[in-house]
Amino acid sequence: MITAERKPLEEIVESVASFDRILLVGCNECVTVCAAGGRKEVGLLASALNMTFLKGGKSVQITEHTLERQCDPEYVEELSQLVGGADAILSMACGAGVQELARRYKDKPVLPALNTMFMGASERAGVWSERCAGCGNCVLGITGGICPIARCSKRIMNGPCGGSTNGKCEISDDVDCAWHLIWERLKALGQTDLYEVNMDAKDWRPAGGAGPRTIVREDLAE
Amino acid sequence: MSEPTPQFEPVIVAFCCHYCAYTAADQAGAQRLSYPANVKIVRVPCSGKVDALHLLRAFEKGADGVYVAGCLEGDCHFNNGNTRAARRVTQVQKLIEEIGIEKERIEMVLMSAGMGDRFAEVATEITEKIRALGPSPIRGGKPAPARAQTKASAKAAK
Incomplete structure (x- = not known):
């Protein structure tokens, strides 16, 4: 999923301070799962904003609405009835959702309430970690299902660097060395021969190095 | 001679677990223990039911x-509702501090069903x-105005 965290309240308040009617929009997808921008978080932020403004002696109308998905035009259309009554839209979706709202509702300022973080997985309740960097050329098949791009601090392709100590990365004892994990997993799978595969220097063009990326499925595209 | 300043009477909401604090409140009544009428009790099936x-x-x-009043450590009827509630209280403490409300205005307390005296003491x-x-600081003595919600959000808030 795409993970995100709420921006500090102060920053959000500052961004919406000049508006009297705010449409606060959540998203039922990834940001709901990572407890950053779902219906509940929309309620919490609305409540927090309302109290902040009351404290400052200002009364602001905050309308809450959570879409099934903010990154899909068909769901974003649902807001068309509500947008007219708002001076600004405050989005609790990832960056894709914010941009989709901005594209559809061109005459309204659309502001982000979240900082979009990474593509990750849930380690345990309340903890999410980066797992995929969307590099466009997956090597997980030869690295034991552990990504050296997303999980190695240096994104190196052929074995650990000199900073790997007792399975930990030199940047912090809390960070596992991805290549240590890869080696242990390949050993457990009896696939250590895969460790010998020399990967070429990474071509970063499919990872975004050649500009913004687009996928076109000709059988689906209209 | 000037009029004496009326004492400020705070409104306090206590979310009380049915299995402990709510029964303890009953116990306090049975024991004829008095506690301030400022405390408005909301009975919940478990303190873990209380959301941020x-x-x-x-x-x-x-x-x-x-405040949220839950069972003593290890005594939750639903295993860990009280520890979950405590974590939520901590989360809300951080959030209200961001808003500018003192974090001391919210807390988690633990008690058993038989602790009527503790209930009255805590209250x-x-x-x-x-x-x-x-x-x-947000109301300055005035109630907060109603806020607009779409139907779906209102349902979720219930």
């Missing part, structure tokens, strides 16, 4: 203080603490 949203809405609607202590802090 409930706590925040209590402040938004004009509470000066809020008194918290009322005094909130009285000393004064009215919630």
Whole structure:
């Protein structure tokens, strides 16, 4: 999923301070799962904003609405009835959702309430970690299902660097060395021969190095 | 001679677990123990049922203080509802601090069903603490206005 965290309240308040009617929009997808921008978080932020403004002696109308998905035009259309009554839209979706709202509702300022973080997985309740960097050329098949791009601090392709100590990365004892994990997993799978595969220097063009990326499925595209 | 300043009477919302604090409140009554009428009790099936949203809405609607009363450690009827509630209280403490409300206005307390005296003691202590802090900075003595919600959001808030 795409993970995100709420921006500090102060920053959000500052961004919406000049508006009297705010449409606060959540998203039922990834940001709901990572407890950053779902219906509940929309309620919490609305409540927090309302109290902040009351404290400052200002009364602001905050309308809450959570879409099934903010990154899909068909769901974003649902807001068309509500947008007219708002001076600004405050989005609790990832960056894709914010941009989709901005594209559809061109005459309204659309502001982000979240900082979009990474593509990750849930380690345990309340903890999410980066797992995929969307590099466009997956090597997980030869690295034991552990990504050296997303999980190695240096994104190196052929074995650990000199900073790997007792399975930990030199940047912090809390960070596992991805290549240590890869080696242990390949050993457990009896696939250590895969460790010998020399990967070429990474071509970063499919990872975004050649500009913004687009996928076109000709059988689906209209 | 000037009129004496009326004592500030805080509004305190207590979310009380049915299995412990709510029964303890009954016990306090049976023991003829008095506790401040400022405390408004909301009975919940488990302190773990109390969501951050409930706590925040209590402040938004004009509470000066809020507390969640759950079972003693290891005694939760639903295993760990009380520890979950405690974590949510900590989360809300951080959030209200961001808003500019003192974090001391919310707390988690633990007790068993037989602790009527503890219930009365906690209610008194918290009322005094909130009285000393004064009215919630967000309301200045006035109730908060209603806020617009779409149907789906209103349903979720219930």
